[in-house]
Amino acid sequence: MKQNTNKTSKPQSCPSSHLLPLHFLTSTQKSEAGQLFPVDTFFFHLFLFLTAGKWHMSEKNSLVILVVTPGCDQFPSLESVENYTLTINDEQCFLLSETVWGALRGLETFSQLIWRSPEGTFYINKTEIEDFPRFPHRGLLLDTSRHYLPLASILDTLDVMAYNKFNVFHWHLVDDPSFPYESFTFPNLTKKGSYNPATHIYTAQDVKEVIEYARLRGIRVLAEFDTPGHTLSWGPGVPGLLTPCYSGSHPSGTFGPVNPALNNTYEFMSAFFLEISSVFPDFYLHLGGDEVDFTCWKSNPDIQAFMKKKGFGDDFKKLESFYIQTLLDIVSAYGKGYVVWQEVFDNKVKVQPDTVIQVWREKMPVRYTKEMELVTSAGFRALLSAPWYLNHITYGPDWKNIYMVEPLAFEGSPEQKALVIGGEACMWGEYVDSTNLVPRLWPRAGAVAERLWSNKMLTNLDFAYKRLAHFRCELLSLQIPANTRPHPKQESLEVSPPPRNFGV
């Protein structure tokens, strides 16, 4: 009973045996779909029966891993080398990688190669894989301000990110509606700005846990503290930080973006970002800079005076520039690099040459492909997100559109294209919390993951569908409460009827 049936794909069924996540195929070597174990240790023992040709089988009981460059206790970075090779044959079962991060990627792939016969025996085919990612920055954004996400949701997401070889968790921690990040320098930020300071916050311990959990999976945590817009929740905890809007000559009672005209603002930002720089180990911080509404600034007489003093005329982009430049200098002084949303570039803010610009707007001020061209032509590195707003749900298999995006499909020289360091799938939180995060994210985000990891030529939708459908079944079996963390009810699923509600 469908009004607009998409009858092209066959219905997919998930066998109820214990399948494990399948990952996508790699750059060079075709391999059979398999079943896998998520692995937490480098060395483990499995009984592996190899089939080379029809008759030859031999039993293997270990995967030998050789990592060339030590770095077990380090944090992954944008420059991390994630290459690996996997050699499975009669003589050896061998994973070779430059770094531990490559080993993690290789282990994931290895785990996806293993499959199980109907009798229950584990097999792996003779395989040669040489693999490395197309883009070094493959990220996923979660928004914990519009809706609070329990720690378990974040950690679960990191797990599935690892299955997909995502390597950056872009944590959009705070925004207008709430401020769940527990600041030790400014505890009132959280006390006054969170939805509920007793329950809807991320303590220092929580944050540490996320960072370490991510690190163990080769995932960088890119923390975003978006200013000067998107900051309403900062106001209650730091009086005077936000611009009071005016109605004629009187304050209207409402507030706007951070007040760029006050010295206090920059003292606050200095102290705040000192904390942030110390808490988050990644070299990069995301400083936001998007959607700054100038109306409130315009209405405020102090700001009008400031504009005059600075000779900005009527151009509030100059004021925005002024704020952001000052902020960027503050953050640079702490030895951090930064990522910003595209408005910072569009509004001609003077930024350091190694700034990363995140392109998120689909059509304005220009089509995103044009924006990519402009950003890279100006010499900046770019991250693509515009076509990958996963929160924009629609009816039907939209993973196809997501998959078919080609990040380098814009006019530019090879040098320009080399400035595209990757992209991010975004799951903004206006309509998303732990009740629907998982089914909304997966497996659709998997389409982005493959686009960012795999070879550009991998565009066959049928081939992708087959593997994605299989991957989805694998994810299902992993979501069963085999994990020690409690799962929200809707995650522990059984594909077999009767529907879960019955009999409860």
Add this chain to the structure above:
Amino acid sequence: MEHRGLGWPRLPRLLELLAALAVQAVRASAVAAASPDLSLWPMPLSVQTTPRVLHLSPDNFFFGHSSTSKAGPSCSLLQEAFRRYYDYIFGFYKRHHGSADLRVGVELQQLQVSVVLDPECDAFPKISSDESYTLLVKGPVASLTANRVWGVLRGLETFSQLIYQDFYGTDAMAFNKFNVLHWHIVDDPSFPYQSITFPGLSQKGSYSSSHVYTPNDVRMAIEYARLRGIRILPEFDSPGHTQSWGEGQKDLLTPCYNGKDPSGAFGPINPIWNTTYSFLSKFFKEISTVFPDEFIHLGGDEVDFDCWASNPEIQDFMRDKGFGRNFKKLESFYMQAVLDMISAINKSSIVWQEVFDDASKLTPGTVIQVWKVEDYTQEQSKVTEAGFPVILSAPWYLDWISYGQDWKKYYAVDPLSFEGSQEQKKLVIGGEACLWGEYVDATNLTPRLWPRASAVGERLWSHKDVRGLEDAYRRLIVHRCRMLRRGIAAEPVFTGYCDEDRM
């Protein structure tokens, strides 16, 4: 509306609900996302509240039967409901607050239930079931009066919503006063219904042996629904949408032809073979005994005529019958035969709108479900003008997800806003929210369904003048948190939070 679905809605003389605000069993500290105002969903026909507050204590509150009630402790449906609603109200409280003692105002010690007419305690709910109730909340004994047990169930739900500490359960439909589950149980891709008469149907037609509904599963579902005053309306859609039937039942589907030779593919059920009708007769006999509801949904939608047209035997039949090349006549021929079958076993039928659109004549009393979105109000006019009852679904296809607060557009629908007389409008017995399964399974069913379906629930229960979006938003976000509290993973309406977020 009679038929509130996820099934059928019904609202005959409905309720008068009088409630002096009953509330509060604590939570001094917690900032309830619920406001002190009434946040009932769906909105009752008539509500009067006072600011007076009564407190309830789990150790000193119970549901009881009034001495003049026609129902008593032997009515297990009510006993079960009392147990459930006690849990909803006090479960959380007990778990997290021990027995904190907060006496505020008069204590409410009992909700006394009184059933006025023959309770229908062991019966199955029907389309004609009386769900009206009156609730008067005052201390120390509040009273819930209803003609039948169905009204008691509805009233208990409302009562529990008046109290701020309701809890637990997994029964979203009942929380939203839906009263019919339209179970579209089989279709092209798979046949999970395990038939006793024709076990091959599910043996060959289900996705796997574990992807079936056994007779026991079905029985459990029916009883579970019954205890909540929910009818189960089974649909066995034919002649189209039947690919999966062909796996287990040979010589049922039409062999399609490529010129003179069978192409290997199969189409809708073959309407010209006697064996088709003897099979269906036996099959629906079973269905009529398994499912107690008065109605069976026969489907009849989206019949693709190409395969029939290609089949030489059918071509001959068409000629013999004088149908020309009008396959709608063949479709009608088939549907009428099945409708007659259903009448013969003393059940009534519901069909999708094509059966009406394509028919020349149709058994009076057949209920038509209007699902096609284009010009659906016109369709409602046509169907009711011809004298047939209507169930509206067209504007409520919840599987059609989109970005943003789409609940508003479901809420704004007026099921009676079509051209027609008063008599015609009376023929609209209700509506159904539909969640088709192409992109839905257990992993995303609950958040996709709730609270969006709640908007439909209120539209079908509440008075037509209850349409203010701001008030609805205010109550819906509370209702959503309430569902979360009761264990339903309803998705967010918009930016915000519930105290229950830390699940």
